[in-house]
Amino acid sequence: MFKSVPLHNPLSVACTTSGRRALRLGVAAVAMGLLVGCGAPELRTTQRGTARAPSVLLDLPPMKLFSSLRPATITRSNTSIARDFMALSFQLENGTELSQFTRFDGPITLRVTGTAIPASLGPDLELLIARLRSEAGIDITRVAPNEDANITIETLPHAELRQRIPNAACIVAPNISSWDAYRHAGRADLSWTNVTKREKLSIFIPNDEAPQEIRDCLHEELAQALGPLNDLYSLTDSVYNDDNIHSILTEFDMLILQATYNPALRNGMSRAEVAQRLPAILSQMNPAGNRVSTAPYSPTPRAWINDVEAAMGAQPSSDARRAAATRAVNFALSQNWNDSRTGFSLFLLGRLSVGVDRDLARAALSDAYAIYAARSDTAYHGAHVALQLSAIALLDSDFNEALRLTNTAIPVARTAGNATLLASLMLTKAEALTALGRASEARLVRLDSLGWARYGFGSDEQVHARSSEIASLARH
Known part of the structure; x- marks a missing residue:
């Protein structure tokens, strides 16, 4: 096993890359x-x-x-999945606690707007929507760019996005339907802590990155637009992890989204109310998870x-x-x-x-x-x-x-x-x-x-x- 490493000051080597978030x-x-x-x-x-x-x-x-995707499979117990669901759903990435459960109600519509929409975005998005419908059971449909929609995906140059949001290449924001609205919105208007029900939001994606980078933005940001807003470093089988290993929605992610839209849950529920109903929901959706032992768990310190x-x-x-x-x-x-x-x-x-x-x-x-x-x-x-x-x-x-x-x-x-x-x-x-x-x-x-x-x-x-x-x- 690797020994503890002494801190030192080696020769400088430049390392610069670009990331999605x-x-x-x-x-x-x-x-x-x-x-x-x-x-x-x-x-x-x-x-x-x-x-x-x-x-x-x-x-x-x-x-x-890729005409089809075969993401990582679920291998964990429902007990551990329930623990992760709660941590993902009731906290933001910065550690802020969320007081209530939120999601979309009813059928969800999605549109794509912007200039110079990459040719690869359409096929990748259609494949993702098909998976969300078949694997997570979410009623989501793409509509024309000029129609009102619950979710707007707007493409724009990376430089323009980063000028407004340094160090980020794609984001999801609540309560707006355009980049122009984002630029003029106040901090409180864009705060997830003030959201009590998801009705309208936008995803902003660069139109001048590599096709895979654009696809990965679609998967990650749409996953958070629809479901949990947090990321956990302890996850090994999910895009809800900032290690950036998984870049497409896995079976675990689809199960989390399926649970999010289970009829037994509703907007405004407290942490305790969701925690009470979640075991039965997971047992019904993932019966195999009832037969898997739960591995020891230790929280990840800040x-x-x-x-x-x-x-x-x-x-x-x-x-x-x-x-x-x-x-x-x-x-x-x-x-x-x-x-x-x-x-x-x-x-x-x-x-x-x-x-x-x-x-x-x-x-x-x-x-x-x-x-x-x-x-x-x-x-x-x-x-x-x-x-x-x-x-x-x-x-x-x-x-x-x-x-x-x-x-x-x-x-x-x-x-x-x-x-x-x-x-x-x-x-x-x-x-x-x-x-x-x-x-x-x-x-x-x-x-x-x-x-x-x-x-x-x-x-x-x-x-x-x-x-x-x-x-x-x-x-x-």
Whole structure:
């Protein structure tokens, strides 16, 4: 097990990324982490000048889209699900308690407005709406842009959104139906604590991000528009977690939303009233959960959350972010957590340490991988770490290890619908195959990755840039 890490002041390495929400800055590119965050600037400068995209990338194939999604399944007891439902539904992310339960009543309408609406938004939204109807039993329908609707999804340039809301790329706000209304609303008008019944709200999404980033915004913000407003770091199977591992609604999320709209619950209920009715609701909806034992639970202290948020933050000092990750690791170890919180702390520290201390990064990531691999509900977390470890393996010229790690993680990324992670793993695998003299296999894997890369990274320039960065790892 990873030992407590001494605080130190290593060489500075710039790490800047963009995220969907303020708390997620620095982990928005969590699938790439090492490759496009810490380490990439240093790795691009090589003696042989080989950090360039393979020639096969000159002509990119069409973008690939996920026609169906198979998210993580529920493996926990109804007792633990009820506990999480209450924590998610009666508290905001900043810790503010909510006095009453709220949701929409009756059929829900949704419209999409804005300029330059991305072509990928329509198919991704229709797939999500279909899942909400069939899996969560929510009566939600998309209507024309000029019709009144309960939920308005408005697209706008990222720069305009961030000018008004720094460090955020997409948000959900109550009581309004347009960006113009948001800009002119008072703080009290936008406060969730003043909402007694959900009738009208807006989701603001950038129209100039990669298709996967836009899809992930749809999933996360629509989930909170319809249901709980909080996030919990203890969750391993949900988008209601600011670790940004899961980016599409899981079976757990659909169960939470289904429970939210159960007829036994209604607007204005107190915490005690909801808690009294929830066990029967979950027992009816998820009978298998009655036969699962409840794992021990320990609350997540604010001190650890603050350090994790600082490690993922947008501050320019990579030293400060790395120090925060170190504190998070030490705190998790002091609590004897052997769960996803410790794994995520180690993951952050490893990802932020590659450019300054590869041995520390390798040790932290290896321990994170071991924690995730030991549990069936964190296989997807392990796939994220596998990408980081496979990139280090390329740096170490351990191409067989890079191949082993990517072969294990690729099917998991595909099942989870994460094109960014999938393309990155496939490009890493292609570099390992090339180095091992298996050029024809490498070419096929690389070609297959590019359609996913276009969905995950967006522009052709971004696809070329990411491929170049991965290539530089094997050719340094």
